[in-house]
Amino acid sequence: MAAPASYLQIRDVVKDFGTGSLAVDHVSLDIHKGEIFALLGPSGCGKTTLLRMLAGFETPTAGEILLDGQPLGGLPPYLRPINMMFQSYALFPHLSVRENVAFGLKRDGLPRDEVAGRVDAMLRLVQLRGYEQRKPHQLSGGQQQRVALARSLVKRPQLLLLDEPLGALDKKLREETQVELVNIITEVGVTCVMVTHDQEEAMNMASRMAVMNEGCVLQVGRPGEVYETPASRFVADFIGNVNLMDGAVAVDEPDYVEIDCPDCRHHVGHGITGHVGMAVTVAVRPEKIRLSRERPLGLHNQVRGTVRDKSYFGSFTVYHLVLASGAVLKVSESNVDRFREDAPEEGQEAWAAWSSTAQVVMAP
Amino acid sequence: MTPAGRPLHATLLDRLVSHPMVRRHGRATLIGVPYGWLLAFFLLPFLIILKISVSEMEEVTFQDLVTWQDGRLTLALQLRSYLAILGDRLYLVTYLISLKYAAVTTVLCLAIGYPFAYFMARARPAAQPALLMLVMLPFWTSFLLRVYAWKGLLMEGGLVARGLGALGLGAPAAALGLIPAEGLWLNTPFSLVVGMVYTYLPFMVLPLYATLAKLDVRLLEAAADLGATPWVTFWKVTVPLSTAGIIAGAMLVFIPCIGEFVIPELLGGPSTLMIGRVLWDEFFSNNDWPMASAVAVTVILLIIVPLALFNRYQAEAREVRR
Numbered sequence: 001m002a003a004p005a006s007y008l009q010i011r012d013v014v015k016d017f018g019t020g021s022l023a024v025d026h027v028s029l030d031i032h033k034g035e036i037f038a039l040l041g042p043s044g045c046g047k048t049t050l051l052r053m054l055a056g057f058e059t060p061t062a063g064e065i066l067l068d069g070q071p072l073g074g075l076p077p078y079l080r081p082i083n084m085m086f087q088s089y090a091l092f093p094h095l096s097v098r099e100n101v102a103f104g105l106k107r108d109g110l111p112r113d114e115v116a117g118r119v120d121a122m123l124r125l126v127q128l129r130g131y132e133q134r135k136p137h138q139l140s141g142g143q144q145q146r147v148a149l150a151r152s153l154v155k156r157p158q159l160l161l162l163d164e165p166l167g168a169l170d171k172k173l174r175e176e177t178q179v180e181l182v183n184i185i186t187e188v189g190v191t192c193v194m195v196t197h198d199q200e201e202a203m204n205m206a207s208r209m210a211v212m213n214e215g216c217v218l219q220v221g222r223p224g225e226v227y228e229t230p231a232s233r234f235v236a237d238f239i240g241n242v243n244l245m246d247g248a249v250a251v252d253e254p255d256y257v258e259i260d261c262p263d264c265r266h267h268v269g270h271g272i273t274g275h276v277g278m279a280v281t282v283a284v285r286p287e288k289i290r291l292s293r294e295r296p297l298g299l300h301n302q303v304r305g306t307v308r309d310k311s312y313f314g315s316f317t318v319y320h321l322v323l324a325s326g327a328v329l330k331v332s333e334s335n336v337d338r339f340r341e342d343a344p345e346e347g348q349e350a351w352a353a354w355s356s357t358a359q360v361v362m363a364p
Numbered sequence: 365m366t367p368a369g370r371p372l373h374a375t376l377l378d379r380l381v382s383h384p385m386v387r388r389h390g391r392a393t394l395i396g397v398p399y400g401w402l403l404a405f406f407l408l409p410f411l412i413i414l415k416i417s418v419s420e421m422e423e424v425t426f427q428d429l430v431t432w433q434d435g436r437l438t439l440a441l442q443l444r445s446y447l448a449i450l451g452d453r454l455y456l457v458t459y460l461i462s463l464k465y466a467a468v469t470t471v472l473c474l475a476i477g478y479p480f481a482y483f484m485a486r487a488r489p490a491a492q493p494a495l496l497m498l499v500m501l502p503f504w505t506s507f508l509l510r511v512y513a514w515k516g517l518l519m520e521g522g523l524v525a526r527g528l529g530a531l532g533l534g535a536p537a538a539a540l541g542l543i544p545a546e547g548l549w550l551n552t553p554f555s556l557v558v559g560m561v562y563t564y565l566p567f568m569v570l571p572l573y574a575t576l577a578k579l580d581v582r583l584l585e586a587a588a589d590l591g592a593t594p595w596v597t598f599w600k601v602t603v604p605l606s607t608a609g610i611i612a613g614a615m616l617v618f619i620p621c622i623g624e625f626v627i628p629e630l631l632g633g634p635s636t637l638m639i640g641r642v643l644w645d646e647f648f649s650n651n652d653w654p655m656a657s658a659v660a661v662t663v664i665l666l667i668i669v670p671l672a673l674f675n676r677y678q679a680e681a682r683e684v685r686r
Contacts, residue, residue, distance in 0.1 A: 104590035
């Protein structure tokens with residue numbers, strides 16, 4: 001498959017608020033037509049500033065942004081073919097649902113019939129027929145979110161920006177709405193850049209994502225790629241849970257390497273290489289580790305410890321295993337059986353084991 | 365100091381607050397204080413004025429309204445004054461003049477105060493207290509002194525008068541009928557409006573500022589994002605969302621302006637006879653207290669009735685929104 005052409009190009013963009021560090025530090029990204037691209041990072045990482053530069057609310061200190069080959073520099077927000085769904089929606093409180101959605105179309109001076117037709121079609125798409133005359137404060141959070149979506153889609157923007165689109169909803173509704181939102185965006189076929197600090201939201205909704213920290217993009221990729229092959233300690237730690245162990249390469253053979261860590265020797269059986277003595281960090285996700293009371297057979301990677309905490313989450317249980325060095329190993333066991341007979345209890349000794357393909361090895 | 369080592373007033377306050385009566389009726393007590401005040405110093409005097417307005421005057425005393433005459437209870441209501449108000453054009457004309465200048469003052473205060481409050485609300489947060497201070501600074505000097513100062517500034521040879529003349533504004537102002545002739549700024553409709561706008565501007569700025577400072581900037585961004593130019597955003601978003609401040613400011617300026625006495629007295633001229641002056645004359649020149657009271661009652665009713673209707677409309681609008 002040929003690489004899709006870049007639709008939104010962010011070229012070496014810098015934003016300096018004069019605070020001593022750069023809010024956005026030489027970021028370059030290529031976003032393809034029709035994809036949902038997520039900017040993910042902790043608060044203050046520069047993702048919102050980058051989004052606001054796309055919308056035109058901030059001017060880049062340096063660098064260039066091109067949409068469909070056209071530079072956006074110097075265009076005020078009201079002239080950009082870009083619409084944004086704001087965090088907590090920013091619906092106009094003095095206007096009805098219908099007037100909120102029609103606001104953008106009226107600014108374009110479209111004929112009254114066309115405005116009415118497009119507003120109706122959009123309200124049907126987001127399932128808000130019958131709510132036209134309500135004011136925003138008479139709607140539930142989920143309904144407000146759909147008005148905001150309708151308002152930002154009705155002008156058929158070339159680029160849709162979502163700023164923490166579901167941040168104001170409670171957990172259950174958020175999960176339902178994620179799927180619904182992706183369906184609507186896909187149906188409309190608009191290219192979309194979203195900002196979120198919620199990794200589950202990013203992984204569930206986005207076709208690709210960029211992980212940001214301190215103004216820099218650390219890694220770009222499909223959600224699965226970023227999760228399974230994090231490129232750095234920060235990404236591994238920020239996306240999901242992880243056990244990080246520092247060590248050094250002890251054996252370097254063509255088909256495997258062994259890495260010495262304080263509590264165990266890692267046997268890594270996939271295509272990595274390095275020289276003996278090289279300092280590395282090994283990352284293992286908790287769900288890739290099996291826990292048992294008896295010593296497991298056959299697996300290279302195993303370590304013994306004492307269960308300090310056992311937290312039951314319903315679909316899975318998280319164990320905190322204290323190892324010989326005092327380090328804590330997180331293990332997540334899926335609760336496949338309703339009542340597992342041999343599950344280790346708090347205070348008991350247990351063996352943790354993982355396969356030789358479970359680890360990610362990265363620079364320390 | 366009390367044995368507990370606390371200041372006496374704090375102890376007394378504690379005693380008061382923990383008194384069973386206060387504990388049981390705390391809410392009513394708190395609400396009752398301002399109501400009591402209004403009852404004692406507004407409603408009672410108003411009722412006295414109302415009584416005077418329908419009484420017959422005998423030298424220096426008033427006839428009793430209700431008397432026991434020939435074994436019958438007699439109510440002597442004297443409506444002469446009210447009929448006189450309806451009959452004499454003077455009252456109607458001065459009342460309309462008062463309305464006119466109050467309206468002109470309100471509109472000018474809004475036109476000057478809105479941009480001022482807008483930029484104050486949009487200024488750097490660190491600069492806002494200083495700007496707010498500047499608005500309130502005039503209150504530190506007596507209102508009377510400041511109005512007198514305008515007399516000096518606007519009289520012939522005064523600083524502002526000379527400045528306005530130098531700017532060539534004399535001829536247009538005279539042509540518009542704001543002043544009788546070039547150079548004569550004082551004791552004209554012009555000087556009256558200058559004094560009223562100057563005095564009441566802070567009462568317009570403060571509620572507007574309070575409303576505009578609360579306005580969510582993201583709504584303005586959302587409007588821009590949807591294609592509204594700053595000008596359109598101002599009219600379609602900022603102004604509708606600051607109506608509460610506009611109404612509050614307009615009320616605070618308009619109502620006292622109608623009854624204003626001091627400013628027309630000091631800065632107004634022969635063509636700016638306002639209802640406050642008429643009231644003064646009835647009381648202190650003509651000594652016709654029933655007549656003066658009738659004028660006062662009429663003015664209050666003419667202000668209160670539209671105000672009450674407006675408040676009811678507002679309350680209904682709020683009810684609908686809920």
